[in-house]
Amino acid sequence: MLLGAIGDDFTGSGDLGNTLARAGMRVVQYCGVPTGPSDPSVEAGIVSLKSRTIPPDEAVTQSLAALEWLLAQGCQQIVFKYCSTFDSTPEGNIGPVITALADRLNAEHVIVCPSFPGAGRTVYQGHLFVVDQLLSESGMKDHPLTPMTDPDIRRCLARQTDLPVGHLPHSVVRRGADAIKTAIGEKQGRQLIIVDATTEEDLYQIGYASADLPLITGGSGIAMGLPHNFRHAGVLGEDETRWQGSKGPCVILSGSCSQMTRQQVATHIETHPGLFINIDDVLDGKTTPQTVSDWLLAQEGTPIVYSTTDPQTILAVQERHGRSRAASAIENLFAAVAVDVVAKGVTRLITAGGETSGAVIEALAPETLEIGPEIAAGVPALKAGPLTIALKSGNFGEAGFFEIAAEKLGGS
Numbered sequence: 209m210l211l212g213a214i215g216d217d218f219t220g221s222g223d224l225g226n227t228l229a230r231a232g233m234r235v236v237q238y239c240g241v242p243t244g245p246s247d248p249s250v251e252a253g254i255v256s257l258k259s260r261t262i263p264p265d266e267a268v269t270q271s272l273a274a275l276e277w278l279l280a281q282g283c284q285q286i287v288f289k290y291c292s293t294f295d296s297t298p299e300g301n302i303g304p305v306i307t308a309l310a311d312r313l314n315a316e317h318v319i320v321c322p323s324f325p326g327a328g329r330t331v332y333q334g335h336l337f338v339v340d341q342l343l344s345e346s347g348m349k350d351h352p353l354t355p356m357t358d359p360d361i362r363r364c365l366a367r368q369t370d371l372p373v374g375h376l377p378h379s380v381v382r383r384g385a386d387a388i389k390t391a392i393g394e395k396q397g398r399q400l401i402i403v404d405a406t407t408e409e410d411l412y413q414i415g416y417a418s419a420d421l422p423l424i425t426g427g428s429g430i431a432m433g434l435p436h437n438f439r440h441a442g443v444l445g446e447d448e449t450r451w452q453g454s455k456g457p458c459v460i461l462s463g464s465c466s467q468m469t470r471q472q473v474a475t476h477i478e479t480h481p482g483l484f485i486n487i488d489d490v491l492d493g494k495t496t497p498q499t500v501s502d503w504l505l506a507q508e509g510t511p512i513v514y515s516t517t518d519p520q521t522i523l524a525v526q527e528r529h530g531r532s533r534a535a536s537a538i539e540n541l542f543a544a545v546a547v548d549v550v551a552k553g554v555t556r557l558i559t560a561g562g563e564t565s566g567a568v569i570e571a572l573a574p575e576t577l578e579i580g581p582e583i584a585a586g587v588p589a590l591k592a593g594p595l596t597i598a599l600k601s602g603n604f605g606e607a608g609f610f611e612i613a614a615e616k617l618g619g620s
């Protein structure tokens with residue numbers, strides 16, 4: 209294993225896997241920290257955690273355990289993948305995890321760059337943009353778990369770490385890899401460096417400049433240039449595709465309330481069966497995993513079960529039941545439904561939402577997910593034995609994503 213990565217959620221880990229696989233690396237996503245050694249043919253291993261919104265000390269412990277496993281597999285460089293919208297709270301978990309990984313790796317300068325232009329996220333003057341809006345004016349201001357209200361990620365990160373937070377402006381980045389490398393080297397003392405990046409070319413140049421850094425952090429875009437570094441060093445094998453689709457029944461579970469998912473759900477239910485999950489009914493026991501799973505298995509086509517709704521409805525639900533009780537009720541329901549439908553023959557599973565996908569994958573507990581072809585920017589097709597899976601981050605994909613994903617998982 210050449211490159212080791214730690215992802216703070218399951219969809220984001222797949223996003224990173226997609227970037228690396230597209231550049232010709234053989235990538236496997238591990239669900240949690242594996243207990244045994246990796247298959248020796250794996251060139252990039254991603255340990256996916258569900259650590260984005262857990263208490264910071266637990267996120268640090270899990271991330272350090274993942275790091276030890278990756279180092280034991282021989283990884284020469286580590287990537288910490290978090291969300292391209294920098295999803296975090298004032299306490300963490302991005303800052304505490306980077307700080308702990310940097311300490312363990314004795315990393316002097318650590319790049320922090322959530323930029324992912326393919327999904328409209330760019331960093332300029334230390335500020336994070338979602339398409340043409342500041343992060344704090346985008347849909348992320350209403351996120352159910354990590355509302356993002358400060359677009360200046362230098363300030364966001366400084367609230368989460370005791371390490372100094374520096375900045376590498378776009379005026380340097382656009383001069384290319386050598387200029388970036390020199391500017392990083394000139395930074396005095398140990399620090400985390402927010403690096404501006406507005407285009408994919410910026411990200412390639414940052415990647416090339418990072419060949420010797422032990423730890424790199426960011427969205428999936430930060431990994432764009434890294435496979436080239438290994439190829440340039442002559443250590444990357446030949447690109448060969450092993451992934452295959454499966455033709456069996458397909459179901460969709462959506463707990464994401466992001467703007468794009470809302471559009472995708474609305475599009476899908478125009479032509480496919482859909483069942484809305486009301487959290488009050490889940491907490492009252494009127495809706496159970498069994499009722500939902502029975503409904504799914506009785507449908508034709510590609511049915512969707514969704515709790516996806518608008519910010520006002522979420523707020524009202526959270527006021528009635530509490531934020532984490534509402535979230536857990538939905539996540540546990542989807543997790544149990546997934547286990548049941550897969551046991552009963554579903555071979556294509558699509559989930560929407562990072563937390564939702566994490567709950568589902570933790571319950572299904574596949575040891576590994578082989579990264580396959582891209583479905584949409586940041587979303588690869590995955591495979592665990594006979595089961596093919598698509599884990600969609602909240603704001604990824606076009607309006608017709610679910611239908612496209614179902615076809616891709618089928619091997620078309």
Ligand SMILES: Nc1ncnc2c1ncn2[C@@H]1O[C@H](COP(=O)(O)OP(=O)(O)OP(=O)(O)O)[C@@H](O)[C@H]1O
Pocket residue numbers: 219351352353463464465466469487515516517521522525526534535536538539560561562563564565600601602603
């Ligand atoms: N109707 C609802 N009311 C309140 N909370 C909900 C509702 N539906 C879903 N949730 C919770 O909101 C959270 C949505 O987060 P999730 O990460 O799954 O989606 P997302 O934020 O759109 O995705 P991403 O993190 O990939 O951008 C989950 O914890 C889910 O349980």
Ligand SMILES: O=C(O)[C@@H](O)C(=O)CO
Pocket residue numbers: 217219220221223224290291292293324327427428562586601602
């Ligand atoms: O970086 C992103 O936007 C995604 O990979 C993700 O992490 C969303 O959960």
